[in-house]
Amino acid sequence: MTVRSLESVSSFERGLGSACTALRFGDGNLLAGSQEGALACWSMDSGNELWRVEIDGPISDLVLEGNRVYAAASSDLHVFDVDDGEIVWSRALEGASDYVRVHDGVVWASSSVYEIEISDYTESTVWMFDSSGSLQQRWTFPSAHGISTYTMTEGYCSDWAGRDAGTFGFAVARMRSITT
Template sequence: MNSFLRGHCARLSVFSVPLWLITRKFDNRGFRGRVVSKPSLESLASFVRDLDSKCTLARLSENHIFAGSHGGELCCWSAESGDLRWRAEVSGPISDIAIDAGRIYATASASLHAFDAESGQLLWSRELEGGSDFVQAWSGVVWASSSVYELEIDDFIEATIWRFDDSGEQLERWTINERPWHFGLHEDGGVLLGLGRPRCGFLRIQPGEKAEHFEFATDSPVTCGACGSAGRFLLGHSDGSISSVGTDEGIEQYVESLVTTIAGTDSGFISGHEDGSIWFDGGVRNVDGTVDAIADLSGDGWASSWDGSESRVSLLAAEAREFSHDARIRHMDSHQNRLIFGDDLGKVILLESAVVKRRLEEDLSSAPENDRNQALRERLRMLRNR
């Protein structure tokens, strides 16, 4: 796309660094042997990019990386080279984006914005009621949700569902008493919402009609959701159960802990839970802390977790691996052979399956990555962002 703004720095060079840091441990009896520490997530990265503040959105498309920040920065990079395509700024935080017909629609703070996908030019903005949450778009129709939070009761008291055309004209709106925790496009041209209390269950809203409420087999509130295979919706609940809506409806429960995140896979789903449990590939894995984000990359599961002081990234494969990181990772997304992470320091990290495989197969006895290499990485990143 010739009209894209070309990034002002070249792609970050790939360092020839090892995955494992070898250290020596001593006590009053002297040397006790070799201790193998966790490799860093960035040692697997094809490149790392930076936002102005904490990452609040990370999304991959076939050719591009989109990331938004708490401060309101929205960036687009080439997924192939890492070159910056464009950068836009609105009042933050960025909550969600949708891509449709050459447009990027973004919810941020209390507004809905439309950007040109090639240049990042702001086309129009519309103020919503309360804080903006989700956005979906299809064939020139834009759906968005916003919610009102009441400090005195420490809970959401209502939400509004909006329907606009691609020029920003409001077509319809619906007000409900619950905040949706999942907001997905339905094949009939409407949207499906997974609800919290008081009603729980889910809503289906179609243009020109009243919202229709449905109950699940469980009365547990919805906490998150995702799109699964064959057009079904996957909704996680606070009791640990997973409901599916669509071609194959039902409810499954493998873990009795609140579902914090869920992602669809070709064979089913991966779910992460508040107690550190992860359901993947027919079994339960456990990590320290709470699972913040999960994704599937070439059939392998990835999960980020936080125990209150330390961030970990887990590779859920035949040979499980764990990687360290210097900040909490709340956002992950995958597409084909790529996976991105967004952390609380504003870093956006890209992994590619072939690169990850090659680096995991490197000789573990190679020399350790030292502080000088790490400092050089940081200096190059600072130069790139000037």
């Protein structure tokens, strides 16, 4: 078996200054976020860097939706303009930001609180924002005996919580649009 180097199979290679923690592409753009909080956007056609911003890291998740880039980073949720990297809005979350998804104009994010003193997760929160960044609703769940992590896919938010002796809990909530 022949082992190839990354350089031999990649269209272009770019650096962020620290480990890449999130990667998304769409509409001719490649977006990457790093452990230290670098967020960069490159043209997939030319490989040229279009913009770069520095925020508190790590960047745990990215979503590219329309002309917006949604970034879950450190304990915040940031929204940037995809054309120039200018910040549109930013909100502080409780704990570490985990995931972000956009569905029917609603921005969903999740965060987790980890207590160092007890070496365990104590709670997780799902946040629901409108497209302008106004908090619409939030749900906080205590974690019992282990890890609580959210997985968000289009239209659904799933929570699994590790339990003792190999058992686990699992819940799925349907994401819905805000109607007035």
